[in-house]
Amino acid sequence: MATVIDDCKWVANALHLSASSTNITASRETNGRMEGVTRVFYTLLWEAGKDILKLAEAFEEKRAALV
DSSP, X not given: OHHHHHHHHHHXXXXXXXXXXXXTTSOHHHXXXXXXXXXXXXXXXXXXXXXXXXXXXXXXXXXXXXX
């Protein structure tokens, strides 16, 4: 699970870096908007990843308590 979360973060970061670089063919407004979207996407993945790991830990603890 942690590997999938890390992969998603890597993709979001790559998108952000791509949008942040100077792109001559795209307008300044488009680049700015894309940069904002990728920043939000990365933050969402980061927070979701933390929540998923907390849930996984809670399930493991519950399972251990039942055994």
